[in-house]
Amino acid sequence: MQLWMRQIGAVLRLEMKKTFFSKRGWWIYCLAAAPVATTVLHWLLLSGARRSFPRHHVGDDSIIFAGLFQFFYLRATIFFGCMGIFSNLFRGEMLEKTLHYYFLTPMRRELLVIGKYLAGLSVALVLFVGSTAAAFLTIGRHFGPAWSDYLYHGPGMSQLGSYMLVAALGCVGYGAVFLMCGLLFRNPMIPAAVVFVWENLNPFLPAVLKKISVIFYLRSLCPVEVPVPPPFSVMVIDADPTPMWLAVPGLLALSLILLAYTALTARQTEINYGE
Amino acid sequence: MSESVISFSNVSRFYGEVLGINKVSLTVPPGVTSLVGPNGSGKTTLMNLMTGLIRPTQGEITVLGISPEHPEKLCRVVGYCAQFDTCPKGLTGYQFIYWFLRMHGFTPAECDKKTAAALDRVSMTAAAERPVGAYSKGMRQRIKLAQAIAHDPQVLVLDEPLNGLDPMARAETIALFREWGQDGRHVIVSSHILHEVDSISDQVILLSQGYVVAEGEIKGVRDEVKEQPMQILVRCNDPGGLAARLFLQDHMVEAKISRDRQGLLLRTTDADSFYLMLNRVILESGLVVESIAPADDDVNSVYQYLIGGEGGTV
Numbered sequence: 001m002q003l004w005m006r007q008i009g010a011v012l013r014l015e016m017k018k019t020f021f022s023k024r025g026w027w028i029y030c031l032a033a034a035p036v037a038t039t040v041l042h043w044l045l046l047s048g049a050r051r052s053f054p055r056h057h058v059g060d061d062s063i064i065f066a067g068l069f070q071f072f073y074l075r076a077t078i079f080f081g082c083m084g085i086f087s088n089l090f091r092g093e094m095l096e097k098t099l100h101y102y103f104l105t106p107m108r109r110e111l112l113v114i115g116k117y118l119a120g121l122s123v124a125l126v127l128f129v130g131s132t133a134a135a136f137l138t139i140g141r142h143f144g145p146a147w148s149d150y151l152y153h154g155p156g157m158s159q160l161g162s163y164m165l166v167a168a169l170g171c172v173g174y175g176a177v178f179l180m181c182g183l184l185f186r187n188p189m190i191p192a193a194v195v196f197v198w199e200n201l202n203p204f205l206p207a208v209l210k211k212i213s214v215i216f217y218l219r220s221l222c223p224v225e226v227p228v229p230p231p232f233s234v235m236v237i238d239a240d241p242t243p244m245w246l247a248v249p250g251l252l253a254l255s256l257i258l259l260a261y262t263a264l265t266a267r268q269t270e271i272n273y274g275e
Numbered sequence: 276m277s278e279s280v281i282s283f284s285n286v287s288r289f290y291g292e293v294l295g296i297n298k299v300s301l302t303v304p305p306g307v308t309s310l311v312g313p314n315g316s317g318k319t320t321l322m323n324l325m326t327g328l329i330r331p332t333q334g335e336i337t338v339l340g341i342s343p344e345h346p347e348k349l350c351r352v353v354g355y356c357a358q359f360d361t362c363p364k365g366l367t368g369y370q371f372i373y374w375f376l377r378m379h380g381f382t383p384a385e386c387d388k389k390t391a392a393a394l395d396r397v398s399m400t401a402a403a404e405r406p407v408g409a410y411s412k413g414m415r416q417r418i419k420l421a422q423a424i425a426h427d428p429q430v431l432v433l434d435e436p437l438n439g440l441d442p443m444a445r446a447e448t449i450a451l452f453r454e455w456g457q458d459g460r461h462v463i464v465s466s467h468i469l470h471e472v473d474s475i476s477d478q479v480i481l482l483s484q485g486y487v488v489a490e491g492e493i494k495g496v497r498d499e500v501k502e503q504p505m506q507i508l509v510r511c512n513d514p515g516g517l518a519a520r521l522f523l524q525d526h527m528v529e530a531k532i533s534r535d536r537q538g539l540l541l542r543t544t545d546a547d548s549f550y551l552m553l554n555r556v557i558l559e560s561g562l563v564v565e566s567i568a569p570a571d572d573d574v575n576s577v578y579q580y581l582i583g584g585e586g587g588t589v
Binding site for chain 2: 007008009014017018100106109265271
């Protein structure tokens with residue numbers, strides 16, 4: 001194996017060892033588990049009260065999940081989860097005064113950035129894509145055979161695949177944003193707050209500005225559209241959704257650009273723990 | 276030549292408007308070199324510069340011919356035990372050394388071997404499987420030292436490496452430094468404790484307020500301090516008679532007879548003339564001399580003459 005691959009592999013495994021299932025990440029695991037807990041609760045409650053909701057159909061749960069995914073998963077779970085995971089990869093080391101150990105190894109800083117990003121991405125993918133799949137599979141379980149039919153003979157599996165893809169792309173995009181914030185800013189919470197406000201203002205922005213955002217492309221890829229309820233619906237400005245062939249490579253390209261900038265920044269970074 | 280030394284050429288480093296070091300030019304040969312100076316004198320800045328953790332504002336640095344701009348080359352030959360009393364959380368002592376060796380690109384078998392050797396050198400094998408977070412300060416210091424030496428570097432940079440060590444560990448660590456120095460490696464040590472520096476070092480670099488005040492072998496540095504009379508201790512059977520003869524000379528400044536009346540502490544502005552005179556006295560008067568030794572060519576004295584302060588612990 002090439003030297004650079006061995007070095008990236010070492011960073012990846014060390015970071016996984018340090019961060020996966022660490023006590024300090026408890027809130028991220030709670031974030032990932034919350035939607036699953038909600039859908040399990042939904043399943044259990046409706047299993048015992050099917051007769052109280054005779055008009056409740058499989059399609060309704062599909063829309064409920066779309067709402068849960070777009071308003072909770074993308075805007076809270078994946079956004080804040082990625083913030084917690086990725087911004088700590090460098091900033092956490094600076095706060096603990098351990099970054100110099102990495103900088104004193106004979107590896108190019110670019111490889112260190114890639115190794116840390118891949119470690120964060122692995123954790124984020126397992127947590128959030130896994131959580132998305134688990135939540136989707138459980139939300140309609142109370143329908144029994146009808147839900148299995150929806151999954152295996154209807155649009156269920158295709159929707160699940162799309163949601164998992166969007167969750168994965170969300171991790172890729174937000175991961176790159178927050179890895180950069182963690183290296184560039186002493187307090188990554190401030191840029192995270194700015195990004196959060198920008199992403200959530202997205203539906204109300206003019207079409208041109210909408211496109212300068214991660215959430216716009218992710219929403220374009222969601223398989224089920226969620227109707228915006230009044231009175232917010234009057235404030236929403238419609239824009240043509242980006243086709244999949246453009247949204248996916250676009251997001252990947254944006255992430256690559258951010259990662260390249262982070263790698264260049266890492267090359268110039270000096271050890272200054274603020275003493 | 277540049278392939279075997281650490282060289283600073285007109286190097287300055289500023290932190291905003293605060294001076295770190297200014298216009299430093301020096302050459303560090305193999306052996307043990309101590310950096311001595313009060314807090315804020317620029318010792319850590321100098322060490323961070325030679326290990327590439329910070330960049331100079333101006334000037335050029337090379338370490339065995341390698342620029343710190345290339346950490347992928349530099350960090351193969353340099354090991355740095357920094358001043359920060361921190362280790363990555365969630366790892367055992369063994370894992371701490373092992374995983375950073377993996378980042379060098381060594382195979383797992385090589386990493387195992389090097390980790391075991393490094394742990395053995397600092398007597399930490401028994402505690403290797405305990406989490407670093409549960410170590411005492413002295414153990415953390417030793418595991419940091421093991422991590423710095425694990426890849427067998429040619430240049431070792433050690434910032435206050437004796438801090439937190441008990442007397443036994445101090446003695447063992449000092450012996451290690453001497454051994455590495457004698458192996459022809461560069462060992463650069465900063466310390467506040469001057470008598471320890473004295474016992475370790477082949478040469479010293481004295482720093483004050485970001486400037487190099489003196490550098491070289493301690494005796495050579497002492498000889499350069501012309502305005503301070505040399506102190507010489509002579510143990511003999513007749514210190515009073517010797518003092519009387521010597522005081523006829525112009526270069527004699529002071530003489531003190533020790534309480535046991537067997538020693539004479541002299542201060543002279545011309546050591547060479549003093550030694551000639553002493554030879555003559557011995558021949559003419561039959562004085563029995565037990566020992567003659569300079570009393571102020573140690574780091575402590577040189578430090579006091581050049582920088583001031585109490586000495587002892589800077």
